[in-house]
Amino acid sequence: MYKLNAEESSIIDMVRQFAESEVRPIAQKGDDMDEFPLEVIEKMKELGFFGLTIPEEYGGSNISSMAYANVFEELSFVWMTAAGVLGTHSLMANVITNFGTEEQKKEYLPKMAIGEKWGALGLTEPHAGSDVQNIKTTAVRKGDTYVLNGAKTFITNASYGNLLLVLAKTDPKAVPGGKGISAFIVEKGTPGYIITNKMEKLGYRGLDTSEIVFENCEVPAENLVGLEEGQGFIQVMAGLEVGRINVASRAVGVARAAFEQSVRYAQERKTFGKPIAQHQAIQLMLADMYTSIQASRHLVVAAAEKKDRGERCDLEAGMAKLFASETCATVTMNAMRIHGGYGYSKEFPVERYYRDAPLMIIGEGTSEIQRLVIAKNLMKKYEI
Ligand SMILES: Cc1cc2nc3c(=O)[nH]c(=O)nc-3n(C[C@H](O)[C@H](O)[C@H](O)COP(=O)(O)OP(=O)(O)OC[C@H]3O[C@@H](n4cnc5c(N)ncnc54)[C@H](O)[C@@H]3O)c2cc1C
Numbered sequence: 001m002y003k004l005n006a007e008e009s010s011i012i013d014m015v016r017q018f019a020e021s022e023v024r025p026i027a028q029k030g031d032d033m034d035e036f037p038l039e040v041i042e043k044m045k046e047l048g049f050f051g052l053t054i055p056e057e058y059g060g061s062n063i064s065s066m067a068y069a070n071v072f073e074e075l076s077f078v079w080m081t082a083a084g085v086l087g088t089h090s091l092m093a094n095v096i097t098n099f100g101t102e103e104q105k106k107e108y109l110p111k112m113a114i115g116e117k118w119g120a121l122g123l124t125e126p127h128a129g130s131d132v133q134n135i136k137t138t139a140v141r142k143g144d145t146y147v148l149n150g151a152k153t154f155i156t157n158a159s160y161g162n163l164l165l166v167l168a169k170t171d172p173k174a175v176p177g178g179k180g181i182s183a184f185i186v187e188k189g190t191p192g193y194i195i196t197n198k199m200e201k202l203g204y205r206g207l208d209t210s211e212i213v214f215e216n217c218e219v220p221a222e223n224l225v226g227l228e229e230g231q232g233f234i235q236v237m238a239g240l241e242v243g244r245i246n247v248a249s250r251a252v253g254v255a256r257a258a259f260e261q262s263v264r265y266a267q268e269r270k271t272f273g274k275p276i277a278q279h280q281a282i283q284l285m286l287a288d289m290y291t292s293i294q295a296s297r298h299l300v301v302a303a304a305e306k307k308d309r310g311e312r313c314d315l316e317a318g319m320a321k322l323f324a325s326e327t328c329a330t331v332t333m334n335a336m337r338i339h340g341g342y343g344y345s346k347e348f349p350v351e352r353y354y355r356d357a358p359l360m361i362i363g364e365g366t367s368e369i370q371r372l373v374i375a376k377n378l379m380k381k382y383e384i
Pocket residue numbers: 088120121122123124127128129130131153154155156157201204209359362363364365366367368369
């Protein structure tokens with residue numbers, strides 16, 4: 001369907017092999033225990049996973065959006081949480097690469113590329129997720145620092161990660177609110193940076209999702225991304241475009257896993273004297289599942305190709321994320337139907353796929369928000 005260069009193809013082979021040999025054996029237990037073993041994360045660092053999207057001059061391997069989408073699909077095919085280790089880390093790296101000053105890039109990107117710094121993203125607040133422009137965390141300039149006060153919630157990798165990209169208001173009165181938002185690079189361990197509550201979750205288990213409170217947290221002024229106030233919302237929205245391609249690829253990976261498990265099971269399980277795969281009702285489900293997974297992947301490819309041409313792809317990334325995540329939810333539900341009672345038990349991974357799927361509908365913009373993004377871009381495209 002699309003061609004990766006030889007180097008990228010060998011990276012994908014390596015990722016696929018890693019997922020099978022290192023992630024598959026720990027996936028079920030990790031999900032049960034809500035733990036992703038740190039030694040596996042160390043191996044991901046050694047193999048260069050943390051630097052895949054970082055420019056070579058800063059120690060990364062700078063693979064294309066298309067190749068990175070493949071990385072996310074392959075990891076999620078085995079356990080979506082493995083892709084989550086890298087999700088917001090690469091988004092933060094993307095923002096620093098595209099909008100950071102040369103000093104910020106030199107300071108953080110080489111450390112992020114080897115995983116010495118593990119990035120996370122702090123946008124959501126208890127009262128504002130979709131409505132990011134309405135955040136309340138403030139950053140007030142005081143000499144050579146900004147003083148942060150506020151609370152963030154649902155922050156993936158908050159306690160394992162050690163570097164956070166935080167959106168805060170430097171001008172709370174700005175209208176629209178986004179114009180007053182700035183992005184800061186905040187190191188874990190800074191006084192006043194308090195990780196509070198680890199959240200219990202339905203799926204996406206193994207990664208910590210926590211709340212963070214900032215209490216007079218003083219961040220050096222040189223950590224304001226791009227050293228320009230009021231740019232944070234735009235900077236992060238540009239990063240989310242790539243994040244949405246990656247979430248769509250995760251959805252393709254989980255859906256493919258659910259489909260492959262189902263098509264195998266349907267040929268083994270017999271009812272009324274024949275494999276259930278020979279009942280037309282099951283065949284129709286399998287046909288719809290496979291068709292919608294393939295369609296999702298085509299949408300991912302369209303978005304990634306556009307991104308790799310250096311163009312904005314909000315419309316395409318929005319469509320890919322919307323369609324692939326909704327497809328994943330339907331496919332994992334159908335996988336459970338095909339498995340009957342066994343789908344509901346822990347004997348098969350299908351129940352895990354089913355619990356992991358809804359996050360793709362919510363994270364990095366819900367389906368409703370994707371539809372708004374798509375519609376907004378359509379109005380531009382078809383303006384009369
Ligand atoms: C496991 C997990 C990990 C996460 N990780 C991170 C992270 O690392 N960093 C981070 O910053 N955030 C993270 N989030 C937060 C996530 O991005 C938000 O949950 C998401 O953006 C939705 O925001 P909300 O939960 O506040 O829902 P709300 O914004 O309150 O939305 C509630 C409902 O209203 C709908 N809605 C809202 N506005 C509109 C509208 N204008 N039109 C139509 N419908 C609308 C939504 O689609 C949704 O159905 C994570 C969430 C989860 C569950």
